[in-house]
Amino acid sequence: MRFLHTADWHIGKKLNGFDLLLEQADALDQILALAVKEQVTAVVVAGDLYDRGVPAIDAVQLFNKKIIAFNLQNKLPLLTISGNHDSSERLNFGTPWFSQTAFHLHTELTQAFQPIVIEDTQFFLLPYFEPFQARLYFEDESIKTLAKAMERVIAAMTARFDPQKKHVLVAHFFAAGSSQSDSETKIMVGGLDSVPVDLLAVFDYVALGHLHNHQALKHPFVQYSGAPLKYAVSEEKQTKGVYIVDTQDFSRSFYPLKPLHDVRTLTASYEELLAPEFYQSIPREDFLQIQLTNRGVIPNLMNQLRNIYPRLLGIERLNQVQRENQLEKVKKRADVPAEIVTEFFAEMTNETLTTSQEDWLAKGLQATSKQVEKL
């Protein structure tokens, strides 16, 4: 049996104020088309269905429409959980009806221990939860951390294992690298609120949500699917997509999605950006973060550029980016003023000082020096 693994839809999320509903609808349509084409038996969505506990009405409408398409129109079983961005109580509404058509949506820890069996596999759907909820559920005051809570959760799940079946965990948390991992990994994945992957060894596959990069964790059977879209400029180099997993041997393949509008950084001058031969040669409808190479003030810059680049996320001065790197260097060599100014000018402008500029600098520094001595 094969299932599709996706997560972190974050329906209703905005990017620098831009609505992403069109892009999200398109990505979900691609996932559905892929699920149909690849004839998967079920679709796993590992939490953060919505971006907010009280999503906007148009987000509710989009989610409703798409799960109807998956589950009612295309008869695909859905194995879904709430994530930390979802309101479990609000999502919970109506779930007894949903499960009648194999749309399983677990939002409470108490629901995690009854596996959903599909063909050869038991799926344990563990929604996002806080340690205090495990403390109440197990009536054990010693549960203070997520790792400790997960020990108990997994033990309770293991007790329900059918040895004739494969065992898949669907969950939404920070998975910390193995106990041999370096400290950097541990910091990256969240410290106290993380789950050591070693705990997950009883499962054949762990379908995770939470981290938006599907390569966030390299592990034989613990896998983030990542989000279906880039939700930050910092993710522009990442490929977004979904996994299809075969329960025969838990081999899996990554299927990239093609975004309706990509998220990209563009480095150019104001003059280039305004030139038709430039902007007609690039996908100017994309979500663009522009690094502007010009110096000097340009009035009404954002509005002018938005006429051409309708999804312009923001403008950075390239100089400002470099200045941050530069500042560190400057602090270390505050004793050679002429050198600092010369280097600073070069880094800000990619030009060197002309002879007359060098003269002016020398005279200026000399005059300043004399003033300081007088004081």
Add this chain to the structure above:
Amino acid sequence: MRFLHTADWHIGKKLNGFDLLLEQADALDQILALAVKEQVTAVVVAGDLYDRGVPAIDAVQLFNKKIIAFNLQNKLPLLTISGNHDSSERLNFGTPWFSQTAFHLHTELTQAFQPIVIEDTQFFLLPYFEPFQARLYFEDESIKTLAKAMERVIAAMTARFDPQKKHVLVAHFFAAGSSQSDSETKIMVGGLDSVPVDLLAVFDYVALGHLHNHQALKHPFVQYSGAPLKYAVSEEKQTKGVYIVDTQDFSRSFYPLKPLHDVRTLTASYEELLAPEFYQSIPREDFLQIQLTNRGVIPNLMNQLRNIYPRLLGIERLNQVQRENQLEKVKKRADVPAEIVTEFFAEMTNETLTTSQEDWLAKGLQATSKQVEKL
């Protein structure tokens, strides 16, 4: 076939800051028990399921729990619509799943024209809507009022009538008395945004929500069920309940509900209110509006009384109530100062002036009069 008709649940509503979830849960339990005992075939809820478009989480949980009890546990078909207090888009989530177990929840005008057939009756579930939605739906710019919109809506419904069946409309609006009704009725039910009952003549029964008093409209077959609970002190004299309607001849019976905590006005003195023999003889757990007969300031009054009357809604000075009536009289007779003061004192205190008070008043008025002459 017999069905139960209720409306205006307003789950999540608060009364002077007091949560009513316990009372609402109890009232819904009574309705369910009645439906089961009377073996009705379906339950109609004519709008305003929630009190707000984005209900609080505990309201969502209560509604979820109760409709599971009605529809899944007791297999009762539910015929429900959204009211003006509901967010139709939010309520709409999941409805294709709900309808599989005959939990019909119509939230859009477009859904109103496909009747739900139960035994001998076609039910048309018309959610609350605004005239502009009918304008869009019928592509008719001439639709400006709700009455005009309803003409078109009813014509479209009539076209779907099965002559072999009875026809019930479930709706949520102000129904204006017949064309012969007096102007008072017309004002009461909302003027421009009302629906003349004459328009409804094609139906055998119209199950309405919106007005919380089941006696708001006296009509042979257009009926408000009223809310299941008193949601304001001004409703204290009303009886709350539900109707059970027989589709044989559309005879109907009103079944009162017994509130877990009633809403009542209590007139008493501070001394009485604090006396155990008084408060032990009354249902002091009720939602009480107290009319205090004392004059004078009583420190920390509200807190003292809340220790005994935990659901104390508010305190009125009886004097203040009377003063409002009094003010009108005073305005009309501003020319006889001694008479005004004497009468005012009597109405405020239920006492007459003593001889020395009369002396003091006469002297005071005389002195004032002299001062005025000097000016």
